[in-house]
Amino acid sequence: MAWFIIIILCLGSLKAQLLDTSNKTEPDLEERLFGLLLRLKTEKVYDTLLIYGEDCAFPSLSTGLQVPTVLVSSGTTNFEWNFSSLTLILSCEFQAEREQNYRTLMKLQLARRLILLKGNAEPATVCDFYSKKEQYNVAMVKENFDQFGVVYSCRLFQDRNYEKVNLFEVNPIFIDQFRNMHGAPIRTIADNLAPRSMVTQDPRTGKKKWIGFVANLVNNFIEKVNATMDVPEELSEEDGRVFFGNIAMWAANDLLDIGMVVQFNSEMANFDTFTYPYLMCSYCFMVPLPDLLPYNEVYGVIIDRSVLGVLLVIFLIFSVMLKYIQQRSFRDLSLTRILMNDVCFRGFLAQPFPFPRQSNRKLKLICLLLCFASLMTTSMYGAYLQTFLYSPPFEPMVRTFSDFKKSRYKVAVNSIAMDMLRFQKNHKLNKAGKERIEVFNDQEFVDLRGAFDNEYIFPVTSVLWGIYNEQQKLFHHPVFYYSDDFCLSQYSILSFPIRRHLPYRDLFEEHILRQTEFGLLKHWISQGFSDMLRLKLVSYTDFSEPPDDELEICIDDLYWVLGVYALGLSISCCCFALEVLGSSNCWTRLKEKIYKKIVKNFVRDHK
Structure with missing residues (x-):
């Protein structure tokens, strides 16, 4: 009986130890995960937890972290993620995140993800799965994390697509992978419209390169992130000109990463495929300078x-x-x-x-x-x-649409811009009247505007007008002026078209802000005309009419002066005549003097 009691006590003690060991397994994993979350917070602060799934240790850790938590047990949300916060995404297992709302996917694309792997899921498979979804800030831990403390972090630009990071090492778990792309291609294409992108040849390599205030920014970004430019030849056109609307469409369809072009985006419903504004300018008309006032009207x-x-x-x-x-x-x-x-x-x-x-x-x-x-x-x-008389002023200039209706000019518009304006509601060009608008194809329109044809009024941005204004300094006298009040749009926002899920969008927008802040944009715009001269995109031709050699004032120019003088002289003569005729005493005295003189002469003769 004593041995039986001893055996029972031993079995009870062994069972208690086994139960204690099984109960400590889960708390040890939670403690390790809690320490990992604290470390991630020190690397980069997060103020919101988004947890996909519920059958794991993550939901219970949120109370200890004292961070607002959103629990998505179904794996997808039925609302758009509108929290302006730094979010850390936790997944209870591989593919627990099954988000379907594309707006939420866009806003959470750059968020860091920590996944708890269960079963036989391999880190390489997980990294490959998320890279296809263009989500690269991904880290994983296995169920034995409490024993080994190993974190698997996805890496893009290396042979193996993940890296093992020990919890007790100083190596960062998440890195900004796109700051060094190791020569990866960036797909882009230019519209080859001066002065924003002009094709030239690199003197060192002999390859094509683009310059201009738009092309320079893209070139600098590609060099900054150590990437290479990839221009899809199947999208290039034979004449080299590519419509900027097509470039924006290709970027929206994921055929391009970044378009080497800027486009108006005031009429867009959202800015998913456009960057932070790069440039703000006006879209007004360049109007021919009116004729000089005739000399006969100067007075x-x-x-x-x-x-x-x-x-x-x-x-x-x-x-x-x-x-x-x-x-x-x-x-x-x-x-x-x-x-x-x-x-x-x-x-x-x-x-x-x-x-x-x-x-x-x-x-x-x-x-x-x-x-x-x-x-x-x-x-x-x-x-x-x-x-x-030395320098006659100009006749009244066109400042409003009412002035335009009284003028002899027509508005020249290219077919592409006209198609875009038709989609806008209540665009100002309707005020001009259809009979005063003449539509040309793109090349003919550019040639007319470049030749300073003074029979038309041309819509132009303030940036492009700076080029034409510089060119006019080579003329004998200016031909056009820029009407700040006669505009289609006083404030137009220009942005780069990009594809919707561009993973380094934040880096590119940061690059835009830095280049603008350093004054490079103004410098590139000011150098646009000299670059066009160097590339022979503009000529030294003087499009102004030759000045008149005869500047003498003719008798016809004095028409009003002589007319007013004759009128005044006539009025003076009339007044004098009326005064003479109206004075009866004067005529009476004159008659008496004449009569007395006649009588005196008669008497003297008869004596």
Whole structure:
């Protein structure tokens, strides 16, 4: 009986030890996983846990971490992930994450993933599976993690697609793999439109390369991440020109990684296939400079109504003050005497006038002010007249659509831009009227605009206008001007087209911000015209009309001056005649003198 009791006690103790050992297995795994999550937080902070599945140790660890947790037991969400947070994704087993919402997939593409492998799942298979989904920040632990402390982290640019990292080593578990792509290709294609991308030849290698404020940024990024440029030949066209809309479409269809082109994206429903804005510019019209004002109209331009009104008021004030100071009374004042004041008329025309006799100080002061006013008036109008005769101003410019309707011009638009405008709601070009819009094919439109055809108005961005403005400095005189108020869009955002699930999108957008912040964008834009000259994309041809050799003023140019002079002389003669005819005393005296002289002569002859 004693041996039987001893055997029972031994079996009970052994069973208790076995139970204690089995109970400690799970807490040890949780402790190791908890330490791993703490380490991941020190490498890069996360403030949200997203757990796929529920039959594992991950859900119970979230309480100890004191981090907001979203538990997706079904493996997929039925909502769009809109949390602006740094998320760490935990999966209870391989393929526990079965996300179907593509918007959520995009936003969580760069998030770090930690997977608990069960069964015979191999790290190489797991890394290959996630790389096909373009999710590269993936790490795995097996069920024996509590014994060995080994983390399997996926690596892209190496022979083996994963790396073993011990929990107690200093090597990082997650790395930014795309900062060094080890010569991996980046698929891109350029539209070959100056000045944003212009094809040239590398003098060292003899290969094609592209320059311009768009191509330079892509080239610098490829060099920065140690990649290579891959231009799909099947997408290239024979003439080298590629429509930028096709490039954006190819990027949206995953045929290109990054398009070497910028495109307006104001009408886009979302920005899944476009980067952070690279450039903001206006999209206005370059308008031909109007003709110079004819010489016969210069005399009317220098006369401003408001200035004439002020001069008339000053004239009336001087006239009233002169009459009042001379007569010391307002009794004899009348509108005729005020308006027909001979002294004020002569004074304002800078002509000599009789100085009033026995003038006091006040009268002398008024006459002095009158002389000063005449000097200012004649000097001002003389300066205006001489300046405008030497360099006549332009006729009124086109600043609005109403001005355009009164002009003789038409709007030239290429067929591609016209098709894009038709999809926009209430685009401003409708105000011009269909009869005033002429559509050309792309090459013909570029040739017309490059030849500065002054029969049309051309839509152009402010960046491209800078090139044309620099080219006009080679002309004898400018031909076009850029109308800031006559625009299709005052603020247009230009971005790069990229494919939807580009894994290094964050690096490329960071590169855009840095290049712009360092001032390289402004430098590239300012160098655009010199690059085009060097590549012979623009010529030194002067498209301005030759200046007239005869700048003399003809008799026809004095038509209005002579007409006004003749009119004034006629009015003066009429006034003089009316005064003479209206004076009866003068005629009576004349008749009496003539009669007396005749009588006197008659009497003398008869004596």
